[in-house]
Amino acid sequence: MSKRADFYDAPAHDYLRYWDGRDYENAAEQAAIRRLLQGQHFDHAADIGGGYGRLCVLLQEFAERVTLAEPSSRQLDIAATFLADHPRIEHRQMQADALAFDDAALDLVTMIRVMHHIPEPSTEFAEISRVLRPGGTAVIEVANLAHARNRVRYLLKGQRIPHLPVDIRSPENRHDDEIAFVNHNPHTVIEQLSRAGLRTEQMLSVSNLRSTTLKKVLSHRVHLAAEVASQRMLAHTFFGPSVFLLLRKP
Template identity: 60%
Template sequence: MSEKRKKVADQYDRDYDYTKYWDNRDYEHAAEEIAIRRLLDGQRFAAAADIGGGFGRLSLLLREYADRVTLAEPSRTQLEAAAKLLEGTDIAQVQMQADDLKFEDGELDLITMVRVMHHLPAPADEFAEIARVLRPGGTAIIEVANLGHFKNRRKYKKLGQPLPTEPVSIRTAPVDEPDAIAFVNHNIDTVVGQLSEAGLQLSDKLSVSNLRSQTLKKYLPIGVMTTVEKLAQRPLAGRDFGPSIFLKLRRR
């Protein structure tokens, strides 16, 4: 990779407390943990990295499956929050961007990147870096904000239009900075093709957060929602049903 940083990834340092985002999102967090546990069940890894892992909410889970875990996060304020959450653990916390990873070639055998792709309209550099630092045969789990979820497929069908193959912006707030953080949804088939070009071969996928709805969360206990989520993730994966798709990949 060029030493010149191509993308700015420090927007979460700009007076934004991402930990507050997870207030009242216990279901979404649980759904993501369910997916990772399912995709890693029975496996053990030597070295793992949680790429763009924020304040480390999933890093603790990775430590159950890997002997060494690094939280790789570009935001200084996120790392400050992670220091509190991960205090007393042996999880390393290092400031770095996904397009400029501070690992040696083939150093890792497990990588997760969750809730990062919706900030990456053009993820080729990030995919290349993941492939570089992952050993041949290593595993990557990449979560993708899904353009083709159930509601969108109905919308585009009603409009008589095909599902876009390129990322689509879902930003609702006006852009107030020249390098304001992107918010996009991706076509899953397009992303799988990009990953394959980088040397990362799809081996499994799950549809995640299938019950993401403020109305459902208002009336259904979280235990009911997570039970349904466990049952639904694999059957709905083939239809790319949910708003979040978890891709399990193998480094060729």
């Protein structure tokens, strides 16, 4: 499974429109980031693989400068419009395994909804560690292989959750020219991050109540309140489909 930087350049992948109808998921992720960064302020933050800048506007609450670091030229074109009223957000084309920042240049790095495209993230983690200053912070989201439904599925098959990433693409889409889609064992990811010099300090379980039915029967306010209440409570069970990790570089 190869790494590709141009997947989201294709017109079929309208990532801005992807978020239509996903208000719960977007709000759940923003709530997690706010909780992990609460009370902190940074000089220079970068959102790695941030698409059109969905979360960069949020990061302005916590940093004097924000850089959208995105490999897709099409997403950066969309960002030019989406972020037009946010002059403190810089847009730069780069890939996560070759970050165009000097050593120790950043105080905060976020990487959300990117890990599912990276089967083997050691190079990316090394790059994040390199560009963070000592004492710097990272927030990394993990597409969670060990979520509650998967644990039940593997249990019924008499199997343990795999240590290595699992390709979640349908068989007909498993071609070399397709971008990878994998879920990771969060225990493995935490070990990989440690080897890269990034210490895990907090975890949150995110999108715990992702359900079409719940979206229909609950108001957005109630649905989100229940999500926020569950994020820390369910963190160490890796319950939800996403795990958010707060990391420090010693």
